[in-house]
Amino acid sequence: MSGQAAEFAELLAREALLLDRGAFQEWLELYTPDCLFWMPAWRDDGTQTDDPDRELSLIYYRGRRNLEDRIRRVQSGLSVASSVMPRVSHMIGNVLVEEADAARARIASVFNVHVHDVRTGRAHVFFGRYEHEFVRIEGRWMIAGKIIRLMNDTIPTLLDIYSI
Numbered sequence: 001m002s003g004q005a006a007e008f009a010e011l012l013a014r015e016a017l018l019l020d021r022g023a024f025q026e027w028l029e030l031y032t033p034d035c036l037f038w039m040p041a042w043r044d045d046g047t048q049t050d051d052p053d054r055e056l057s058l059i060y061y062r063g064r065r066n067l068e069d070r071i072r073r074v075q076s077g078l079s080v081a082s083s084v085m086p087r088v089s090h091m092i093g094n095v096l097v098e099e100a101d102a103a104r105a106r107i108a109s110v111f112n113v114h115v116h117d118v119r120t121g122r123a124h125v126f127f128g129r130y131e132h133e134f135v136r137i138e139g140r141w142m143i144a145g146k147i148i149r150l151m152n153d154t155i156p157t158l159l160d161i162y163s164i
Contacts, residue, residue: 008107009095011141012132016090016111019162024071028064032135032144037061039148039164048149058150059161070161087116088163092130105134105141111148115163124156126164 011030018027031037039059040048049055052062061067077083091112099106113126133145148164 004100004105005095005097008097008105008132008134008141009092009109011134012092012095012107012109012130015143016092020088020090022085022162024075024162028068028071030143031064031067032137032142033064035062035064035067035143036133036145036147037067037161038146039150042153058153058159059148059164061161067161074160074162084118086118086157086163089114103136104144107132107134111164113164115157117157120157122157125152126155126159127151128164 015027015030018024018030037059038052038057038061040050040052041056041058043049043055049057052060061070074085091114092109093111095107095109097105098108107130109130109132111126111128111130114123115126116123128151129149131145131147131149132143134141135144136142150164
């Protein structure tokens with residue numbers, strides 16, 4: 001793996017570890033204020049939606065403020081989806097730098113997220129592809145965009161930002 005790919009692989013692994021640990025405040029700090037966090041739905045068996053403002057999305061947040069609102073609900077204990085937090089383990093691989101310069105980078109990767117729903121005692125796996133866009137701000141890479149292309153979209157349990 002090239003030095004640049006290794007650097008981004010480490011950033012993706014850090015994001016995954018923060019989600020696994022439930023370190024949501026640190027996770028939020030990885031994102032720019034105007035970030036995009038989007039998981040498109042499938043329009044049909046072979047085509048995903050491509051406009052989150054006009055078509056169905058499985059998850060769609062524009063701006064870190066909206067992600068912060070979701071984290072507040074998760075941590076409040078009032079969110080049914082996360083009243084008992086599932087145990088999650090993210091695995092990231094095939095990290096590829098698709099485009100990069102000193103200020104921006106577009107990174108593709110694949111993921112498997114193992115989820116154990118404590119309430120039901122069941123485990124399942126979400127898998128798919130990530131598309132991250134990083135920007136360098138004050139010498140630090142930050143996530144300006146994350147698109148989650150979920151391949152197994154028959155969802156056996158609640159789905160949230162920490163389980164994909």
